[in-house]
Amino acid sequence: MIPIVTPAEMAKIDAAAPEGTDVLVSRAGAAVAIEARRMMGGTYGRRVLVAAGKGNNGADGRVAATALERWGVRCRIVMPTEALELVAAANAAPGASAPWDLVIDAAYGTGLRGSWGADRPPPVPVLAADIPSGIDALTGEDYDCWPATSTITFGAFKPGLLLHPGAAAAGEVQLAPIGLDTSGATSWLVTDADADAALRGPEPTAHKWRRAVRVIAGSPQMRGAGHLVCAAAQQAGAGMVVISSPGLRAADVARPAEAVARDLRPGNWAEASLEGIERFDAAVIGPGIGTDPTASAQIARFISECPVPLVVDADALSAVGDHPECLGARTAPTVLTPHDGEFARLTGGPPAADRFDAVRQAAGALGVIVLLKGPTTLVSVPPSESGSSTVLAVTSGTERLATAGSGDVLSGVIAAVLSGEVAGLDLDNISTGVAAAAHWHGRTASIATVGGVTGSMPLLASAQVDLLEAARAELTDASADRKRP
Template structure:
């Protein structure tokens, strides 16, 4: 996984570096120069403007300019005010005076505007983070949007949170000799997800990975169907569904799913019957938010003895009956979008989204998967004998294509199917949940989606169909991994 650190944490990592600052600057500047050469497509005859401030960020830029000059690039170096004036003046010319602008003006040290109201007419390469983007929150106080960013040692939250993620362009983490293993937040990659997700041992059988689903209602029959389909495609050998108020014959479900009756009214006890046979359960999608349904969902959550994914309407039930989480002994995963997060916690996610989701997990005593352009998965448990915050894993595999009705239902099924391993261990649980979210997110961009896929939304049923192809692509990230 790729470490993610706050500006404060990065300062501590810099201070603890085993080599002098000038060595780190030389390495960072060289990495910037290499990235610039790649963007320029060569060096001979190329022209570059480098905006350099007073701190280490500016020093990185000056080293990059020196390296590029040795390679034959004509470099102009200017202070931030001077670079701004040159960029504004260049807009009156018919031909841009540079092929590339390197933003080494301020980096993570700036938390406000610096006058970058007019962007250069040529691509921008940002050093560490686009100047004007808050490294903690991703807030844009005025920046030159970058085509690419070279950051050092670790990612910063502002590179992963909008609008910072868009302003940063393609991000490269350059290793320059900094030790970021103390990070409390990490970005999941394809290889990470593939290494964590369960595989099918030769001795498996259908009840080895069984998922119980309580979802759907007479008004929302499709929600339960999508949960079941997601769970089955993600590897569940047996899926059993009940929809409150629907006879088994009327429950919408995939052909292979078993349905059980669940009469309206006080149905929680009946839904818990035989629950010990299952490895995980899902509750919430499409059930409804009337007081009776909320009370029954809360009763099921409180007494369910297996790992449980709480989604959609069940999140509203938790908000109304928060005590239902406190009695739980098995793993609990809450999957709110921002509106549900606000109802659960009493406040919208803060600008420091990583910190806000981490705090919610601690307060609720459950893993919290906060959906968004960057999905954050937070553990309620701190590492043993450590003063570090509890871990947060970031998932960026999804795209806006997944913003369709039923997408969250599919995700809930995928998570539940993935919890058939040792979900009792907090670290394993966190990794499994994030890996499931990453897998689901990859359906938006996997090769099977086709070259024009990015142009259209991806319906939930299509996400189910693409899970197999997405899983194969995850496996390709580790071609030498031996599978049973």
């Protein structure tokens, strides 16, 4: 996994480095120069404008310029205010050829929280050193920056490179390991190889009840929700899936042909849904059930009495908001999967701008694993006895997944992953599996489907289910490529 640290944490890491600042700046500047050369497709005769501030970020830019000049690049190093003036002049002459091939943003980096006047981008590609100046390194808020084509960040990712709008402004982000010890990071970015390692296949002695998932989802008004959960769980490895939809007879429950349905009549249905629950390895409750008081009370009872790993999603999250005591009764691992609106109902307010801290605080307050959905999905466990808790970030998904039913698919995938062997695992390892499930689901958005070209239109939830197998294969291929010498 790739470490993620806040600006305050990075300052402590810098201070503890065995090498001096000059050595670290030299390595950082060299990494910027190498990326600049790649972006320009060469060096001789190329022209680069370097916006270099007074701090270490500016020093990185000046070292990069020195290296580029040795390679034949004509560099102009200026202070940030002059860089803004030069860019404004270049933008005022749209018909003229650009005066540079590249602009290096080493103006302020993580040292700025606020605007520096970069309201109009240069007419050429921008390479940012560490983070685009004007992007809050903690929250990703944009106080006016030059959007970068590429960003070289040093030692570890910063949250602002992963949280939007900062993630979009950073372009392609690459990590330059410059000799800093980031092993103590408490936040990590999940990669394809990480997800592949965490996703376990069935053992040789597996049978259909070895990875059994119980689904309580759907209703007369929302039949499709349960179908999507079941289909996703089956495609993600569940051997047996049994579904009940409150208010529907078994014959009327929407489900894949391979899933089994059981009656769940209106009223006191929690007791019936818990019959034989010990035979299952994981469960899902919530999608499409409804939020009326009767349903809410029944959901809360199921949550409190269900003895197996449980995914709590959609309408069940509203029930937790109404009956928070139901979580305290649980002994098996529990995963809540809110989007921002559901997060507000659970915690009393929307996620703070520092989403990493927000999900960490929610996991601690609720005492369960919390998966906060978004363009960057965050997974946190409650604090350990030492007071620390890990947050895992997932960035594999795209806006293509912003379709109805996408969350139902994710819940099914998580449940299937939880139905693997989790007995004896600590919450950190379980949360790694949850994050791997989210990463796997997110990768369906980037599968090449027609003529080897990845689609750009919204991806229907049913199509996401169909692409899970191909996405899983791509994770395995990426992991194998990483291991090859």
